[in-house]
Amino acid sequence: MEDLLKVGVITTTHGVRGEVKVYPTTDDAERFLDLDYVMLDTGKEYRRLDIKNVRFFKNLAILKFDGIDNINDIEKYKGCSLWIPREEGQELGEDEYYIADLLGMNVVLEDGTEFGTLKDVMETGANDVYIINSKEHGEVLLPAIKECILNVDLESNTMTIHLMKGLI
Incomplete structure (x- = not known):
């Protein structure tokens, strides 16, 4: 079993203040409202990003992270996946699986x-x-x-x- 669960993928930046649009890979996009942080897969390592703000636009979540206040700080992570520890995952019902x-x-x-x-x-x-x-x-x-x-x-x-x- 995986220790981390994928919850989304950064599709692009949003504005110039470091916000990103995230395509949710979870059944419930509003799940991001309950999360304090996500783990960013940079390709070399996992980097913890604390979530400062969440809002929604169409089928995407728009996330703002603590300490990332400039488009240049986050732009390089377009296409990167966001993960959470398994213990932060939602409870599954009968016949439901990750x-x-x-x-x-x-x-x-x-x-x-x-x-x-x-x-x-x-x-x-x-x-x-x-x-x-x-x-x-x-x-x-x-x-x-x-x-x-x-x-x-x-x-x-x-x-x-x-x-x-x-x-x-």
């Missing part, structure tokens, strides 16, 4: 046959779609619905699936 915990999971069919590896999760309006690399079938897109996802076992890193007709 995407970071699902990636790389072994995927097996309901009869126990090895099917592939979970490569990515595509977030759509209706339901998530799991992208599975299968040696036999190549890339398979599987809707994350109860009819297809029979079991997720984080301890054994295994997902059991049912393939509906027409998926492969």
